[in-house]
Amino acid sequence: MNIPFLKNICLFKKKNAVPVDKSTYLLTPDAPFAIAEAYRMLRTNIMYSAGQEGTPIYAITSAMPHEGKSINCSNIAISFAHAGKRVLLIDGDMRNPTVAPLFKESSKNGLSEYLASVVPEPNFIPSKYENLTLMVAGHKPPNPAELLGNKRIAELFEIAREKFDYIFIDLPPVNMISDATILAKDISGYLFVVDSGHTHSGAVKRALDSIRMVGGSVIGFALNRVNPKKSDGALYGYKSYGYSRRYYKNYYNRYNTKNSDVETEEQETDAE
Amino acid sequence: MEANSLSFKDLFSIIRRFWILLLIVTVVGGAFGAIYASATLDPMYSASVMLEVHNYTNGDDAFINTNSEFELAEKLKAGHILTVTESYNYLKEVLVALTHWEISEAEYLALEKEHSENISFVKDYPYTERKLIGYEDTGNVSSTDGLPILKPLYENVEKTRPAYFLDVLSEFGYRDQNGVITLTPSAIRSMISISENEDAVNFFKITVSSTNKQFALYLTQALEKVLIEKFVNYGSVITNSDPRANDGVSYPLKKYTAIAAVASFVLCYGVLLLIKLFNTRVTNEEELKRIANIPLLASIPDFNFGKQK
Ligand SMILES: Nc1ncnc2c1ncn2[C@@H]1O[C@H](COP(=O)(O)OP(=O)(O)O)[C@@H](O)[C@H]1O
Ligand SMILES: [Mg+2]
Numbered sequence: 326m327n328i329p330f331l332k333n334i335c336l337f338k339k340k341n342a343v344p345v346d347k348s349t350y351l352l353t354p355d356a357p358f359a360i361a362e363a364y365r366m367l368r369t370n371i372m373y374s375a376g377q378e379g380t381p382i383y384a385i386t387s388a389m390p391h392e393g394k395s396i397n398c399s400n401i402a403i404s405f406a407h408a409g410k411r412v413l414l415i416d417g418d419m420r421n422p423t424v425a426p427l428f429k430e431s432s433k434n435g436l437s438e439y440l441a442s443v444v445p446e447p448n449f450i451p452s453k454y455e456n457l458t459l460m461v462a463g464h465k466p467p468n469p470a471e472l473l474g475n476k477r478i479a480e481l482f483e484i485a486r487e488k489f490d491y492i493f494i495d496l497p498p499v500n501m502i503s504d505a506t507i508l509a510k511d512i513s514g515y516l517f518v519v520d521s522g523h524t525h526s527g528a529v530k531r532a533l534d535s536i537r538m539v540g541g542s543v544i545g546f547a548l549n550r551v552n553p554k555k556s557d558g559a560l561y562g563y564k565s566y567g568y569s570r571r572y573y574k575n576y577y578n579r580y581n582t583k584n585s586d587v588e589t590e591e592q593e594t595d596a597e
Numbered sequence: 598m599e600a601n602s603l604s605f606k607d608l609f610s611i612i613r614r615f616w617i618l619l620l621i622v623t624v625v626g627g628a629f630g631a632i633y634a635s636a637t638l639d640p641m642y643s644a645s646v647m648l649e650v651h652n653y654t655n656g657d658d659a660f661i662n663t664n665s666e667f668e669l670a671e672k673l674k675a676g677h678i679l680t681v682t683e684s685y686n687y688l689k690e691v692l693v694a695l696t697h698w699e700i701s702e703a704e705y706l707a708l709e710k711e712h713s714e715n716i717s718f719v720k721d722y723p724y725t726e727r728k729l730i731g732y733e734d735t736g737n738v739s740s741t742d743g744l745p746i747l748k749p750l751y752e753n754v755e756k757t758r759p760a761y762f763l764d765v766l767s768e769f770g771y772r773d774q775n776g777v778i779t780l781t782p783s784a785i786r787s788m789i790s791i792s793e794n795e796d797a798v799n800f801f802k803i804t805v806s807s808t809n810k811q812f813a814l815y816l817t818q819a820l821e822k823v824l825i826e827k828f829v830n831y832g833s834v835i836t837n838s839d840p841r842a843n844d845g846v847s848y849p850l851k852k853y854t855a856i857a858a859v860a861s862f863v864l865c866y867g868v869l870l871l872i873k874l875f876n877t878r879v880t881n882e883e884e885l886k887r888i889a890n891i892p893l894l895a896s897i898p899d900f901n902f903g904k905q906k
Contacts, residue, residue: 350900357898359898359902360897360898360900363895363896363897363898364895364897366894366895367894367895367897370892370894370895371894393897397897516894517891519879519885521879521880521881521896522878522879522880523878524878524879525877525878525879526877526878526879526884526887526888527877529879529885529888529889530888530889533888533889533891543889543891544891544892544894545891545892545893545894546885546891546892546893546894547893547894547895547896547897548879548881548882548885548893548895548896548897549897550897550898550899551896551897551898551899552898552899552902553898553899553902
């Protein structure tokens with residue numbers, strides 16, 4: 326359990342020699358092909374999962390800390406913005422805010438202030454990425470879980486839905502605190518990040534169970550920090566574009582057949 | 598700690614992913630086995646002699662010890678032609694008797710006395726071997742198959758041989774001062790093997806294996822000689838080839854190498870399997886699929902991959 330922590334200490338020591346600015350991990354137009362391709366694929370698959378009309382709200386979470394929720398949430402948001410969608414990226418991890426430092430924005434007047442009714446209106450900050458709007462975590466509150474359970478969150482989403490096509494919210498890890506599951510009823514779907522080679526399957530199972538318990542639905546996994554060299558070739562989704570889409574469809578169909586078979590047919594033809 | 602459940606596919610994926618390691622471990626293990634065997638084990642030598650058994654009807658009653666021998670002798674005297682199975686079984690019987698030390702001391706002494714002028718321990722002594730040179734038509738016809746009965750013709754050949762079986766054992770220290778054999782019967786029997794020849798039905802091969810080349814050779818010769826003594830009264834045994842020991846050492850090297858190689862492979866594979874079994878960290882799509890029926894939307898590469906150096 327402590328291994329990600331230990332590993333980060335090691336990384337930190339390495340960073341002393343070559344300081345790494347985390348914002349360099351943000352998606353840029355000249356990102357390496359494999360990375361660009363991975364996010365393009367992720368975007369496509371997420372778009373396919375947006376069945377209903379209206380602005381979907383996707384939450385990015387994981388079982389444990391440091392699995393790469395924040396950086397992937399930001400990159401997904403950037404990727405959608407690239408595609409011309411109006412995107413709002415909310416930093417829902419008020420305990421460990423990352424959007425502000427990543428995008429080099431002020432961390433003041435963010436989500437916590439709005440939820441605590443310190444400010445009447447949500448503070449949407451336009452980013453330097455076209456179509457991408459940010460909402461930072463704000464001042465670190467003593468009771469983040471309570472704040473997220475607040476009615477104001479629904480109001481916030483209502484306001485945001487008017488203005489944006491996609492809303493992404495970066496959440497704390499499921500297995501550590503309840504923040505991520507409190508929002509379940511307002512979330513269209515969770516994207517579950519798994520740190521390849523570090524997260525134990527038991528931790529993933531427990532996290533998925535707690536999401537399911539509150540009625541949340543997980544749209545899919547994102548396997549993070551994959552070493553292309555260690556991978557078993559085609560087993561890795563990003564090496565073969567077709568893979569995930571196929572799995573996604575299976576899943577999608579499976580869950581829809583519960584409601585109506587006709588609807589599944591329609592949606593599949595829509596997707597084609 | 599919870600362990601993974603492994604599928605059949607995982608068992609192969611271990612080989613596929615770690616085949617180089619498995620190969621190296623197997624080869625190194627096998628090499629160690631070979632080195633160990635050649636350093637610690639005595640080389641094995643084997644000596645063998647081929648015997649050719651022929652029917653011979655003019656025997657007398659000497660050395661008939663058992664009922665079956667007696668019956669056989671009667672049969673032979675009545676013109677019975679030794680079948681292959683009969684010859685082989687008889688040969689075996691003699692060997693078993695010998696190696697159970699059922700040859701009595703008196704019997705042995707009698708044999709020794711007979712050759713007393715020639716036997717001085719293991720030294721070679723001359724003997725006369727009858728060699729088949731052809732057949733003479735007796736003019737009679739077999740009642741069973743109607744074929745003419747042939748009488749074998751022999752020629753005497755002068756040869757030399759070492760002393761008897763027990764002498765050989767004495768010479769190599771396998772008898773104590775009282776003449777008691779110190780080798781267990783099963784030990785000596787495990788050295789000796791007789792084999793039938795599939796193609797030439799009346800040929801038998803006696804093989805003696807030992808870590809002592811001389812001993813293997815002498816024991817082969819002694820066995821051959823005892824058998825001749827025993828047989829000569831019923832049929833005849835003619836050596837097809839002189840006893841000879843193999844020059845090539847036959848270590849149980851191959852066996853040890855193979856065992857070591859297989860053991861290394863199994864051990865290495867077992868360790869890899871255990872590691873895999875207890876490593877519950879998720880690394881690929883397969884493992885995710887096993888956790889839940891949720892699609893993998895993408896694999897995000899390590900951002901630092903390829904940038905390290
Ligand atoms: N694919 C990746 N390659 C390299 N480093 C990564 C990757 N994903 C995340 N990281 C690094 O791991 C650390 C934790 O990531 P972060 O997104 O803050 O995790 P979380 O929000 O889950 O706690 C950060 O330093 C981040 O830069
Ligand atoms: Mg984070």
